[in-house]
Amino acid sequence: MKMPCALVIVAMAALLTPATDARAQFYSTYVCANGERFAMAFFDGYVSLQFGEKLIHVPQRMTLHGARYRTRDINLSVDGPNVKLMRGRKTTSCKIESRIG
8 A cells, every 4th residue: 555545544544533523733654664654643642553454543651752652562752753663572763754734
């Protein structure tokens, strides 16, 4: 799946996510050092990640610098355009590819 299409899927999923007036602050696509690509929609208190066909909501955690989002299987550290993604035991660095909003 190409990233613009994935970005549209994330945007549509964001509209269908049950929440009280939850609107994404912006959407971004990322490319990682290991070749992985994903789209991310930023909301107050969480992000929605789109890996191919899979959509995952990841809650925000407290941090002193940047932003951190974490579930049992995903640890995401965002510092400006740079992202450190840990899925399971694999960690990779990612950079922003495009941003909308």
